[in-house]
Amino acid sequence: MGKNHEFIDINSIGRIDYKDLRRSLLQENKLLPSEHPCCKGKGNCCERNIPVSEKDVQIISGAIQRGDIPRSVIAQAKERAATSKQNRCPFLNPRNECSIYPYRPIVCIEARAGGTAHPKQLEATVQQYAETGTDPGIPVCNTRTSHMCAECHQQMADAGMKFSSRGVRNHYALIAYLSNNPSIPMPEVVAKLPLPKRRK
Numbered sequence: 001m002g003k004n005h006e007f008i009d010i011n012s013i014g015r016i017d018y019k020d021l022r023r024s025l026l027q028e029n030k031l032l033p034s035e036h037p038c039c040k041g042k043g044n045c046c047e048r049n050i051p052v053s054e055k056d057v058q059i060i061s062g063a064i065q066r067g068d069i070p071r072s073v074i075a076q077a078k079e080r081a082a083t084s085k086q087n088r089c090p091f092l093n094p095r096n097e098c099s100i101y102p103y104r105p106i107v108c109i110e111a112r113a114g115g116t117a118h119p120k121q122l123e124a125t126v127q128q129y130a131e132t133g134t135d136p137g138i139p140v141c142n143t144r145t146s147h148m149c150a151e152c153h154q155q156m157a158d159a160g161m162k163f164s165s166r167g168v169r170n171h172y173a174l175i176a177y178l179s180n181n182p183s184i185p186m187p188e189v190v191a192k193l194p195l196p197k198r199r200k
């Protein structure tokens with residue numbers, strides 16, 4: 001079986017399973033030589049009401065029930081959701097890092113949003129792409145076509161970066177999934193999440 005079996009078959013778009021899509025997006029992220037350079041610690045991609053599907057909510061809720069997301073993270077997110085006047089995800093912490101990173105929604109995985117800041121420069125990442133790319137890829141164009149923020153998208157376009165063909169297939173699978181399944185903005189999700197009991 002070819003290498004492509006791990007990725008979304010474009011013909012299956014429309015009946016894509018959430019788990020398959022999430023796994024494929026995470027695999028795509030791992031294949032990249034470095035994570036998206038300009039979102040790291042900037043939080044721009046998290047400064048908007050991202051669409052959160054029911055399955056995304058189940059992932060977050062499950063992590064809360066297991067105690068994998070601390071009570072304090074939920075309490076702080078609820079406070080931000082109630083008081084923030086900005087279009088900013090309540091899970092973005094003051095260091096501009098995602099406080100639920102392993103459990104973030106599929107839109108965030110695709111945009112590679114919410115990671116921890118690191119000192120690598122954009123040029124180094126572009127060089128890595130150039131050295132390891134066997135996939136000719138699709139140039140990031142000036143017209144925004146991804147779920148990342150406009151600034152990140154423009155930086156990638158200006159730097160001559162490319163989306164892999166697989167990444168583009170995943171992107172359209174994600175659009176299809178969100179079109180076929182209801183989603184709600186993250187602040188509404190946070191407002192509805194139960195606050196875990198304090199541990200004794």
Ligand code: SF4
Pocket residue numbers: 045046047050089090091092093097098099100101104105108113114115186
């Ligand atoms: S869940 Fe995390 S990665 Fe997604 S928008 Fe919120 S802070 Fe950013």
